[in-house]
Amino acid sequence: xxxxxxxxxxxxxxxxxxxxxxxxxxxxxxxxxxxxxxxxxxxxxxxxxxxxxxxxxxxxxxxxxxxxxxxxxxxxxxxxxxxxxxxxxxxxxxxxxxxxxxxxxxxxxxxxxxxxxxxxxxxxxxxxxxxxxxxxxxxxxxxxxxxxxxxxxxxxxxxxxxxxxxxxxxxxxxxxxxxxxxxxxxxxxxxxxxxxxxxxxxxxxxxxxxxxxxxxxxxxxxxxxxxxxxxxxxxxxxxxxxxxxxxxxxxxxxxxxxxxxxxxxxxxxxxxxxxxxxxxxxxxxxxxxxxxxxxxxxxxxxxxxxxxxxxxxxxxxxxxxxxxxxxxxxxxxxxxxxxxxxxxxxxxxxxxxxxxxxxxxxxxxxxxxxxxxxxxxxxxx
Numbered sequence: 001x002x003x004x005x006x007x008x009x010x011x012x013x014x015x016x017x018x019x020x021x022x023x024x025x026x027x028x029x030x031x032x033x034x035x036x037x038x039x040x041x042x043x044x045x046x047x048x049x050x051x052x053x054x055x056x057x058x059x060x061x062x063x064x065x066x067x068x069x070x071x072x073x074x075x076x077x078x079x080x081x082x083x084x085x086x087x088x089x090x091x092x093x094x095x096x097x098x099x100x101x102x103x104x105x106x107x108x109x110x111x112x113x114x115x116x117x118x119x120x121x122x123x124x125x126x127x128x129x130x131x132x133x134x135x136x137x138x139x140x141x142x143x144x145x146x147x148x149x150x151x152x153x154x155x156x157x158x159x160x161x162x163x164x165x166x167x168x169x170x171x172x173x174x175x176x177x178x179x180x181x182x183x184x185x186x187x188x189x190x191x192x193x194x195x196x197x198x199x200x201x202x203x204x205x206x207x208x209x210x211x212x213x214x215x216x217x218x219x220x221x222x223x224x225x226x227x228x229x230x231x232x233x234x235x236x237x238x239x240x241x242x243x244x245x246x247x248x249x250x251x252x253x254x255x256x257x258x259x260x261x262x263x264x265x266x267x268x269x270x271x272x273x274x275x276x277x278x279x280x281x282x283x284x285x286x287x288x289x290x291x292x293x294x295x296x297x298x299x300x301x302x303x304x305x306x307x308x309x310x311x312x313x314x315x316x317x318x319x320x321x322x323x324x325x326x327x328x329x330x331x332x333x334x335x336x337x338x339x340x341x342x343x344x345x346x347x348x349x350x351x352x353x354x355x356x357x358x359x360x361x362x363x364x365x366x367x368x369x370x371x372x373x374x375x376x377x378x379x380x381x
Contacts (some may be wrong), residue, residue: 002051005190014152014178015040017185018082018108019048021156024193027106028054028077031068033061033087036120037176038110041082062087066094069105074232076223078160078197082108085118085127088134095169096135097234099257102167102211102219104198106159109171110179113364123176124364125287125338131171132316138254140261142268143171143316145287149183155313161196162268166260167218173315175338177288177367201228209239211253217260261317270313271322275301279308281381282326284347285336286312289368293336296370305377315343323350332356334376336368356380
């Protein structure tokens with residue numbers, strides 16, 4: 001039997017690194033369905049979960065896969081599934097169920113070019129708005145964008161920690177390029193890996209309320225079978241979990257669901273800044289596109305242009321305040337992404353109409369070359 005954490009240096013692709021990150025984070029259940037280019041996540045974790053006493057189930061489709069990880073989460077397990085664009089679409093109704101029932105789980109989307117079947121074996125970042133708005137109703141979501149196999153390992157652990165801490169689904173928004181890219185991945189000793197598990201209830205069981213939040217806005221979560229009264233429903237419900245059909249109950253529930261994310265954005269939002277201190281032009285990017293964006297900044301600097309990079313590690317929640325702050329002192333923004341302007345619109349929204357904002361992107365199939373960014377700089381600044 002292999003150890004729970006395969007400590008050491010490995011030459012593996014991003015999908016495999018993601019599976020190993022899940023194991024290191026304490027994942028004990030994976031419900032999935034194979035789809036290019038995410039299949040390697042499921043294949044690898046199916047081999048590894050028995051090593052740690054976990055369970056892998058290949059479901060009949062992505063709807064069942066998403067539903068299965070919610071059910072398993074309520075038994076006390078840390079759970080995950082993986083998919084790509086078409087499967088991500090099928091999961092969206094159940095994502096809403098995860099949000100409203102405050103069920104922690106991790107969903108990995110190894111994006112490919114769409115719509116529909118699209119380019120199954122080529123990368124894109126066209127599901128970023130779907131990650132935020134794919135299910136119906138108002139809600140907040142956490143979505144993380146890794147740019148390398150090492151980050152597929154590291155960020156999967158972070159995703160589980162955020163999911164457990166805030167009782168919410170968390171998305172890992174990868175793509176085919178990162179998923180199939182093989183690089184060195186360093187897996188540290190278990191003692192060096194920080195993991196978080198959900199809060200358990202305290203106090204008398206007969207007074208427990210399933211959705212009554214603590215001071216941090218998050219309610220403790222028992223496992224079904226622990227002896228607590230647990231009523232889980234997708235209907236609007238009160239703190240006990242019982243359905244209540246009223247405007248007041250809806251307002252109270254939604255205030256809680258939105259507040260636990262919005263009131264903790266300083267803890268959740270992660271960004272990386274490169275040469276931004278004196279930058280006149282800000283390049284905004286995330287995931288695999290940020291890799292070529294670093295090069296674009298360096299090339300611009302060589303030509304005497306003061307460019308800098310704001311890399312979004314958590315794309316959702318979006319760093320509104322930071323973009324607005326930068327807009328007060330820079331000449332403009334260029335968003336680099338493999339789509340036709342999804343996060344670019346968010347940058348424009350936050351920067352306002354007085355600051356120019358441009359897109360360096362295309363419909364999918366390859367990374368955005370740094371030369372495209374330089375052309376925009378030359379033409380507009």
